[in-house]
Amino acid sequence: MADTLDLSHLTEEQQLALQQFTSVTDQDLSTAVPLLQKCQWNAQIAITRFFDGDAETIDPVAEAAAAPPPPAHSRRSETLMHSLSSPRHSTSSSRSRNGLEEAPRVVATPEGQLTQPLPFPLSILLLPFNLTYAIFQRVFGAVGYLFPVLPRLLARIWSGRASRPSRDTGRKQLNPRDTAARFMREFEEEYGVTHATLPFHEEGYAQVFDIAKRDLKYFLVVLLSPEHDDTAPFVRETLLSPEFVHFVQQPENNILLWAGTVQDAEAYQVATALNATKFPFATLICHTPSVSASAMSKIATSAGPVAAGDLIAKLQGAMQTHNAELERVKRQREEQQASRNIRQEQESAYERSLAQDREKARKKKEEAAAKEKAEREEREREERAAEQARKLYQWRRWRAQSLPSEPGEAVKDAVRMSIRMPDGERVVRKFRADADLEELYAFVECYDLLSNGEAEVSEKQALEPEGYEHDFKFQLVSPMPREAYGLEKGGSIRDRIGRSGNLIVEKIVEEDDDEEADDQ
Structure with missing residues (x-):
């Protein structure tokens, strides 16, 4: 449908x-x-x-x-960029009575909204400042190349003062899937690991968030900042440790791993929404029905460098706390799904029953129509047969009345015919010499009427039936030598048979009659 x-x-x-x-x-x-x-x-x-x-x-x-x-743009509203203006208020409002902080669903801002070009007049006014900034940036880059300790010192000072993550605005922005693929590729190249060592999801944060919510799984978010000196040791000693790799790869732990660098717009927005102020940052998110029916909350958070064993212990403790609640919700969903399946099966059975009833009704209707058609055809056949019999009787009366009378003794050239009827009766009659052979056939056809006198005693003259062409169902045959005198050749009785003849009436058996006899 x-x-x-x-x-x-x-x-x-x-x-x-x-x-x-x-x-x-x-x-x-x-x-x-x-x-x-x-x-x-x-x-x-x-x-x-x-x-x-x-x-x-x-x-x-x-x-x-x-x-x-x-708002006017629904996808932009989900980025939670409005939280930048009042982070404390949003943090306090998202706190629940259980002390858990709800994890928002963050959708990456469309690329067209990441940068807004300045109007042309304003860009002309700011051109000197932009040139000065570009020159200063190049000079500072040259000084940092000659004295590498200065950028690290400034980065350490800035990281200690900054309260929010920063991103590289010059980095090309991609869609969430391509951004995740680029992060995985750079991560593998930088730390020399093979593909799928860590089961990162090659999807956007919002997509993995929805999968975790739908399947009741744990959603582990790892945010990295290349500007921090603790990032590389954290990756090598914690994320790539055999214990942590084994922990996140175990199917029974039900962990969906997603990671990103705050240099990318999506990860930067996720860090802002999750209130990440210190990097590296890791948080475990899961469905918390105790907060609300649809809430996804942060149940464990780690900010800064941490040992693999401590991070695993912290995550396992949070998971053990919420396992029972997730199992309860999972059972409820299974029961609801089972109820839906039962309803669907009942509806399917009902539909099948309706289909069977409709099929039975259709067959019954077809059978009734076929029976009605057969009865109608039978009535029409009987009516045609009755009409044919009525016209045959009318023709026989008309032909019997139109037959010439038998020639008397004074007619010397009359022909004399001895005819043996189908019932064995022998009939002798004279005919005019020039009489057509059809007259002899008509005499045989109408003999029963002539013998009973119906034609003579009839008060009303019979008329020839309209649209009727009589077909004789017999033929006259001489016994020895056997010769059939059919009407196809025409001619008079004297020309075809002679002055006298001894004839036998033989009925013509048609194919339809043979088939009816075989059926009987």
């Missing part, structure tokens, strides 16, 4: 919400569109209702109506 939906009438925002919902939930369009319509095309509410399984018990329309209206 999904292929029958017409999506051309959807607006751009509705199509974007539909794409986001289907990419997270992996549902068909026939299921996604009605739920999004109920939720006023709010993808976040629709995703929450789907995973919680309460789309039918809670009115999503009222919830969507109560939700604040989305």
